[in-house]
Amino acid sequence: MNAIAPITTTLKDWESDQEVRWCPGCGDYAILKAVQRTLPEIGANPANTVFVSGIGCSSRFPYYMASYGFHTIHGRAPAFATGIKLSNPELDVWLVTGDGDGMSIGGNHTFHLIRRNLNCQIMLFNNEIYGLTKGQYSPTSRVGTNSPTSPMGSVDRPASPCAFALGAGGRFIARGFDVSKHLPDVLKAAHAHQGAAFVEIFQNCIVYNKDRFEDFAAPKGAEDRQLWLKNGEPMLFGSDKTGGTKGIALDAEQLTLKVVDVVDGDWQAAGVLVHDVTNRSVAHMLVEMPFGPFPMALGVIYDDPRPTYEVELLGQDAKAREGKSTDLSKLLAKGQTWTVEH
Amino acid sequence: MATQLAEPEARTSNAPEAVVVRFAGDSGDGMQLTGGQFTLSTALSGNDLATFPDFPAEIRAPQGTLFGVSAFQINFGSTEIDTAGDAPDVLVAMNPAALKTNVQALKPGGLIIADTGEFTKRNLEKAKYDANPIEDGSLAKWKVLAFDISALTLESVKPFGLGNKEALRCKNMWTLGLALWMFDRDRAPLVEWLNNKFKKNPVLAEANIAALNAGHAYGETAELGGQLHQTHLDPVPSPAGLYRTVTGAESVALGLVVGAQLAELPMFFGGYPITPASSILHYLAGMKEYGVTTFQAEDEIAAIASAIGASYAGHLGVTSSSGPGIALKGEAMGLAVMTELPLVIVNSQRGGPSTGLPTKTEQSDLYQAVYGRNGDTPLPVIAARSPSDAFECAIEACRIAVQYMTPVMLLTDGYIANAAEPWQVPDVSAYKPFPVRFLQEPNGPDGTLLPYARDEKGARPWIKPGTPGLMHRIGGIEKNPGTGNLDYSPAAHQAMTDARKGKVDGVAKGIPAQEVTLGSDKGKLAVVGWGSTYGPIHQAVRRARAKGLDVSHIHVRHIWPLPENLGDLLRGYDKIIVPEMNTGQFKTVLRDQFLVDARPLNKTSGQPFTIAEIEAAIEGALA
Numbered sequence: 001m002n003a004i005a006p007i008t009t010t011l012k013d014w015e016s017d018q019e020v021r022w023c024p025g026c027g028d029y030a031i032l033k034a035v036q037r038t039l040p041e042i043g044a045n046p047a048n049t050v051f052v053s054g055i056g057c058s059s060r061f062p063y064y065m066a067s068y069g070f071h072t073i074h075g076r077a078p079a080f081a082t083g084i085k086l087s088n089p090e091l092d093v094w095l096v097t098g099d100g101d102g103m104s105i106g107g108n109h110t111f112h113l114i115r116r117n118l119n120c121q122i123m124l125f126n127n128e129i130y131g132l133t134k135g136q137y138s139p140t141s142r143v144g145t146n147s148p149t150s151p152m153g154s155v156d157r158p159a160s161p162c163a164f165a166l167g168a169g170g171r172f173i174a175r176g177f178d179v180s181k182h183l184p185d186v187l188k189a190a191h192a193h194q195g196a197a198f199v200e201i202f203q204n205c206i207v208y209n210k211d212r213f214e215d216f217a218a219p220k221g222a223e224d225r226q227l228w229l230k231n232g233e234p235m236l237f238g239s240d241k242t243g244g245t246k247g248i249a250l251d252a253e254q255l256t257l258k259v260v261d262v263v264d265g266d267w268q269a270a271g272v273l274v275h276d277v278t279n280r281s282v283a284h285m286l287v288e289m290p291f292g293p294f295p296m297a298l299g300v301i302y303d304d305p306r307p308t309y310e311v312e313l314l315g316q317d318a319k320a321r322e323g324k325s326t327d328l329s330k331l332l333a334k335g336q337t338w339t340v341e342h
Numbered sequence: 343m344a345t346q347l348a349e350p351e352a353r354t355s356n357a358p359e360a361v362v363v364r365f366a367g368d369s370g371d372g373m374q375l376t377g378g379q380f381t382l383s384t385a386l387s388g389n390d391l392a393t394f395p396d397f398p399a400e401i402r403a404p405q406g407t408l409f410g411v412s413a414f415q416i417n418f419g420s421t422e423i424d425t426a427g428d429a430p431d432v433l434v435a436m437n438p439a440a441l442k443t444n445v446q447a448l449k450p451g452g453l454i455i456a457d458t459g460e461f462t463k464r465n466l467e468k469a470k471y472d473a474n475p476i477e478d479g480s481l482a483k484w485k486v487l488a489f490d491i492s493a494l495t496l497e498s499v500k501p502f503g504l505g506n507k508e509a510l511r512c513k514n515m516w517t518l519g520l521a522l523w524m525f526d527r528d529r530a531p532l533v534e535w536l537n538n539k540f541k542k543n544p545v546l547a548e549a550n551i552a553a554l555n556a557g558h559a560y561g562e563t564a565e566l567g568g569q570l571h572q573t574h575l576d577p578v579p580s581p582a583g584l585y586r587t588v589t590g591a592e593s594v595a596l597g598l599v600v601g602a603q604l605a606e607l608p609m610f611f612g613g614y615p616i617t618p619a620s621s622i623l624h625y626l627a628g629m630k631e632y633g634v635t636t637f638q639a640e641d642e643i644a645a646i647a648s649a650i651g652a653s654y655a656g657h658l659g660v661t662s663s664s665g666p667g668i669a670l671k672g673e674a675m676g677l678a679v680m681t682e683l684p685l686v687i688v689n690s691q692r693g694g695p696s697t698g699l700p701t702k703t704e705q706s707d708l709y710q711a712v713y714g715r716n717g718d719t720p721l722p723v724i725a726a727r728s729p730s731d732a733f734e735c736a737i738e739a740c741r742i743a744v745q746y747m748t749p750v751m752l753l754t755d756g757y758i759a760n761a762a763e764p765w766q767v768p769d770v771s772a773y774k775p776f777p778v779r780f781l782q783e784p785n786g787p788d789g790t791l792l793p794y795a796r797d798e799k800g801a802r803p804w805i806k807p808g809t810p811g812l813m814h815r816i817g818g819i820e821k822n823p824g825t826g827n828l829d830y831s832p833a834a835h836q837a838m839t840d841a842r843k844g845k846v847d848g849v850a851k852g853i854p855a856q857e858v859t860l861g862s863d864k865g866k867l868a869v870v871g872w873g874s875t876y877g878p879i880h881q882a883v884r885r886a887r888a889k890g891l892d893v894s895h896i897h898v899r900h901i902w903p904l905p906e907n908l909g910d911l912l913r914g915y916d917k918i919i920v921p922e923m924n925t926g927q928f929k930t931v932l933r934d935q936f937l938v939d940a941r942p943l944n945k946t947s948g949q950p951f952t953i954a955e956i957e958a959a960i961e962g963a964l965a
Contacts, residue, residue: 016815018815018827046813047808047809047810047811047812047813048807048808050807052651062815062817063815063817063828067813068807068808068813068814068815069814069815069816069817070651070654070681070815070816070817071815071816071817071819072647072650072677072817072818073647073673073674073676073677073818076643076644076674078644079612079639079640079643079644079645079647079648080647080648080650080654081651082637082639082644082648082651083610083612083637083647083648083649083650083652083653083654083655083657083659084651084652084654084655084807086610086635086648086652087608087610087635087651087652087655087656087657088655088656088806088807088808090808091655091807091808108640108641108644109640109643109647111640112639112640112644313635313637314635316630317635320630320631321630321631324631325631326631326632326633328599328600328632328770329767329769329770331596331599331629331632332596332767332768332770333584333586333767334586335586335587336382336385336386336531336586336587337584337585337586337767338386338584338585338586339582339583339584339585340388340577340580340581340582340583340585341582342582
């Protein structure tokens with residue numbers, strides 16, 4: 001991501017000496033390992049890498065990385081990251097946030113960071129619950145979630161992080177889940193993207209929202225319930241073993257997506273869409289695609305870079321400085337002056 | 343010393359030391375512009391001056407209404423001027439509403455210049471006048487010079503073929519022309535300014551210049567008729583050197599730029615628009631060539647958070663706001679204290695609570711500055727006493743922030759931010775640099791890194807991300823003294839709380855001892871002030887001392903920690919009065935820190951103290 005020569009590291013080089021303090025079995029462990037596996041593969045340099053987080057279980061992440069790390073305050077990590085990146089654009093900045101931190105108290109900042117297109121990776125760990133505060137429902141909790149603050153079931157409509165990020169003007173939108181073997185590939189794509197790269201990672205909170213994502217994340221039946229998107233390839237899922245190959249096609253009359261059966265592997269005849277990561281209209285449909293009637297859309301949903309915030313802003317600074325004097329005495333004596341003589 | 347002087351009818355041969363003029367009109371009449379240009383002309387003529395712009399919070403309040411009145415007061419003279427003056431000698435009233443809201447402040451015998459063209463039935467009604475005050479004798483205790491400025495302006499710009507509305511907009515220049523004549527000023531700089539301002543529309547430039555000249559000519563003609571007299575005030579004897587005028591917002595911006603350069607750091611300024619602090623962001627946005635990056639954040643919290651992020655990455659992070667915005671920044675200030683990163687926070691105070699009085703001045707955020715955060719969260723607080731002093735204070739804030747690795751709050755207020763005064767352009771080379779040294783190598787035993795080891799000031803090392811071999815993690819959770827790793831243990835929290843407090847207390851060792859601004863270092867009465875009350879306190883004490891009263895003026899810049907000698911100094915007086923534009927906040931701090939019987943003198947009207955108010959309190963205390 002930076003114009004710096006890649007360096008060689010191993011997974012061990014990214015493990016800090018701090019004891020990891022998540023609950024045993026927490027999905028965060030798998031994400032931590034996925035990140036620690038990914039960074040050596042992309043040639044990242046620990047001295048040049050900064051993990052910035054807010055508050056919540058996910059936000060303890062920086063303490064466990066042997067890079068630079070800043071555990072900030074609730075919801076505001078995007079604003080700290082903006083100051084860091086604008087002050088040193090050479091740093092490789094990763095944001096770690098959760099559904100409460102990034103979508104509730106910090107929704108504002110997440111929105112503005114994405115809209116400005118600051119060059120960084122945003123990993124939003126979505127476990128659909130407030131874990132660190134002991135199990136209250138969150139902005140992504142499904143309607144009817146029973147929790148200490150919603151004993152009769154929550155009535156709030158849940159937010160969709162990817163739809164939010166795309167709506168904010170996001171140029172890279174991806175999804176994965178904690179134990180998925182594809183997560184490092186998603187993270188690599190996010191890192192390769194120049195600009196704000198938003199990755200929603202479904203994460204299992206084994207204490208307060210156990211197995212919430214089993215309906216699509218469970219290995220058994222995964223083929224039918226997961227649609228792994230690959231650029232330039234047809235949107236296929238399912239297999240003959242599980243009742244036949246299916247695909248996602250466009251219902252042109254309704255302007256929506258639909259599931260179609262693929263007979264004898266002839267997906268073209270079935271009208272299955274070929275994934276184009278630069279197609280914003282289809283991206284909007286994919287992030288809104290309801291799980292149940294449809295599989296869960298995973299992988300890189302949208303990837304179409306445009307100029308980044310720090311390049312444009314600092315470019316203006318550089319332009320303003322071109323050929324200008326930096327003589328402070330001239331600055332102080334600006335405007336209309338007069339001289340008193342004796 | 344405007345208020346003790348004769349009225350300004352005195353001719354050149356018998357000129358007063360100082361004169362107070364107030365321009366008042368509708369918010370659309372351009373009174374702030376008129377005042378600003380009159381200020382510049384005053385400065386160029388070599389008079390000392392102080393100004394007080396007083397305008398409504400609404401951008402364009404309905405025309406002719408009482409709440410839509412905008413005023414600009416200037417006190418200028420051939421002697422040292424510290425305040426914008428208590429009571430005006432001259433009031434220029436552009437409409438009935440301006441007359442009504444301002445005339446009571448005018449000195450008895452003072453001069454009213456009124457535009458009769460605006461004293462229509464409708465405007466009189468809007469100003470809630472039953473009868474025309476110009477005609478009904480109710481202004482008898484003042485001199486009234488009423489004539490149709492509107493018609494005279496229209497006549498003067500007729501050759502330029504402007505529409506009626508545009509032509510009437512030149513009224514303020516006509517009025518300025520008259521004022522320039524009254525005080526024997528050169529029109530040339532104004533002509534130059536108008537030509538420059540309307541570069542793209544030369545017709546407007548010419549029309550405005552014509553109006554300016556017409557107003558000036560009217561003065562000469564009127565003098566012939568004996569209605570109006572010209573006053574010349576000699577230049578004030580000032581030290582030789584280069585001068586300019588400066589507002590507090592400008593001087594804060596300049597001081598921050600100089601402070602960052604003395605620290606040899608680029609500056610990052612994160613701000614969010616708020617009255618009256620926005621102008622600091624405006625100025626800095628135009629100073630990019632001096633190593634400044636400005637960022638208009640999405641809110642106050644993001645503004646300070648981005649500044650802390652910048653400090654973490656090795657810039658001098660700065661943020662600025664006013665009371666309500668400072669309240670929002672509180673949690674992030676706690677993080678800066680906890681992570682021990684340098685940061686400068688400027689608070690241009692305004693009337694509160696809540697939205698309060700956005701465009702009026704107050705000093706009511708002192709508790710917020712000193713105490714307003716969760717936990718034991720000490721940070722140094724500095725208060726500027728005038729627009730030019732804000733320059734020095736901004737540099738001092740930068741120095742403390744980087745030398746002690748701490749956020750520092752700089753308090754100004756709406757009055758200081760907007761008011762202008764002449765300023766001797768400082769010699770930058772006279773300021774001692776305080777260059778920052780980032781940690782480059784491990785600082786612990788056996789090559790270990792101790793991000794929270796402390797130097798003799800109690801400051802931890804500043805480590806920039808990007809430095810090879812010094813990777814570490816920081817955050818808002820309590821940490822181990824030394825390694826900075828998470829540590830909630832009782833011993834760690836005790837040690838770190840003590841260390842944070844000790845470090846900030848220790849700032850007192852590096853600041854000058856408190857001096858007595860005026861008077862002796864013991865006696866019957868000390869008037870102790872901070873911030874923008876400097877001018878009225880100083881003049882009131884000067885007057886009282888001239889009458890033989892035993893009173894001294896002490897003005898405190900370092901609000902937290904307080905200068906080490908201040909307690910002993912205060913104990914040397916029988917009585918202490920603390921004038922403040924709040925309900926007694928600094929008084930409480932002084933009582934708490936030194937167990938002295940500090941008595942409050944409070945004003946919370948959104949207006950600065952008058953000299954007379956403080957003088958009366960001094961006389962009362964010594965009676």
